[in-house]
Amino acid sequence: MNQLTDIDRTLSAPELPEGLDTPVVVVDLERVDANIARMQSHLDERGVALRPHAKTHKSPFFAKRQRAAGAVGITVAVLGEAEVMADAGIEDVFVAYPVWAVGEKARRLQDLAGRCRFAVGADSVEGVQQLGRAVAGSSARPDVLIEVDSGEGRTGTDAARVVEVARAVDDAGLLLRGVFTHGGHAYRGPDRVAGAAEDEGSTLAAALRALLDAGFEVPVVSAGSTPTAVASAADPVTEERPGTYVFGDRQQANLGGSDPAMLALAVAATVVSTAVPGRCVLDAGAKALAKDRPDWLAGHGVVPQLPGAVIRAVYDHHAVVDLADDTPRPHVGDVVAVVPNHACPVVNLTDELLLTRAGEVVDRLPVLARGRNR
């Protein structure tokens, strides 16, 4: 696999300001706002609530923009992100993760439940029992959403066992808020997205039916991922949890989750070497771009200014670019914008984002939840 896709060739990176000290992550606010508005309006039309996943931006700054546009609350992956969001005044947070609540995590979970509308995921009786022990003796209790596996094969119980987990929620004195799934198998390729969205719907429907039959109330039925949130029209979903849509990236554009013309995040990099014929080397390596690469995409990012070029390899501090025969030859010192394969790890690698509008720097934003990964 060493070919760019047709969509790769249409990707548009944010315009770069002059005189950047590279590598640096640039985020175009106009494109961010367009992406937020587009997903909100898509889900408004479907009559589905939007609870964006904040692991993409790790920043209350963007979470507040999503809330202002209509999001009902925020999704996070870890307690550390939840704390950063709650500290910044985000009042409704769901940790979509089967947190094992012992020690420090038990203390932090209890604290979070006391200061915002708070829910946490679970996919096992043991996990729920541990949640119960973690908050025993406290009046502040997290709500629980039970995770079901819709085909990704990662976390999540199945419809046959969901009632058993729900009974454990009751027994632990916690409130069942609903069920959730993540159709992550959508990321296995553009031809998998529609099926994954359908799988989310059918799996959630089966879990919902089992819970209703057993007499449980299930106010929230939550699905999520950027490509399936765009593709899906599935009942009985009441809420979607896409994350990457806020910035977009190369993978999302190829999966139909992002508008290729509206990618809001790029890594600005300098050409530091052209010593090896047919190649150039950029100063944005794996410590800036990460190494995420689905097996259906060639290389580690796209450089729209170098048409036809492929980032063949990334090392800690080098990206090695294979130039096509008709790629304009770059010069040492040129600054280019790299569209990364996956935006989420890029943001987690940098302490700050350079916010721009139309190629002008408007601010430097610290990534407040960077590294808060437990």
Place this chain on the structure above:
Amino acid sequence: MNQLTDIDRTLSAPELPEGLDTPVVVVDLERVDANIARMQSHLDERGVALRPHAKTHKSPFFAKRQRAAGAVGITVAVLGEAEVMADAGIEDVFVAYPVWAVGEKARRLQDLAGRCRFAVGADSVEGVQQLGRAVAGSSARPDVLIEVDSGEGRTGTDAARVVEVARAVDDAGLLLRGVFTHGGHAYRGPDRVAGAAEDEGSTLAAALRALLDAGFEVPVVSAGSTPTAVASAADPVTEERPGTYVFGDRQQANLGGSDPAMLALAVAATVVSTAVPGRCVLDAGAKALAKDRPDWLAGHGVVPQLPGAVIRAVYDHHAVVDLADDTPRPHVGDVVAVVPNHACPVVNLTDELLLTRAGEVVDRLPVLARGRNR
């Protein structure tokens, strides 16, 4: 590729303290000191200087231990790491990277050259000329080492052009300290290490001959990478720049660069789900383990406590482990040590390391150069 190697099955992770809040990076100091002593004594026996690459640990704490054991100075990849090392009193720093010295980088380079024994890499006439412009008017000047490509195909000029670059160093009023290479093609597989070490030697010999013939003095002839530093006995090398040996990792153990019984770094992780049959999920995902995986290794790390198991996939916050038929079944809540494929990006992802001796916590070390990647 879904098989563990014979060496994978012998990997030993540091003993974990009780009650860890996961994911967390644990570093065993006794093993670190053993690894530092082993490489130092190996190079002492060869009569070659050791200038360890600090991009692995990003911490003056470990750089000082390496210096105390006999290292002549420190190698770094970026000015940000150089600044952290110089701030901590490391007095001899080489940036083994073709820095394009404009703007902020020009100012920082001049500052560094004024406060420690400082050298920087270059592989082009243009890069050297820019170094000259960057420090024009200053009395503090960096020395220059010219990079040559020994077969990796990344950065580095060739023996035919090295004299031209050396003349540019003279013309810029800078001092040529020597030549360097990185036989990174050693990482293409265990069968490539010996050849890469030979390539380093022969390429450096050709560059040295060309420079001496042209009348240059070349005090330093520097090679480097952990596996080639272990494998090489090559003339005319005067200095080696291995980095990863300080901790070791799964890749190094398989390449012969690390003792499988002396791996000093592991990521402690909790089993958060066993909902999918034949699998378990750990809370150390790509934001803790990174996604480095050479194509000759199966999966994203090894879990010695789960013999035969393979980390089939890592997502931002999940590692999905395929259990072998005879792997002891883990339980939700179990804490295990993951030996990562590559230690360097793991350290760059965490704000602190948990330092241990024989399974007891002795300190928490902030990773001072974490994220200092430009």
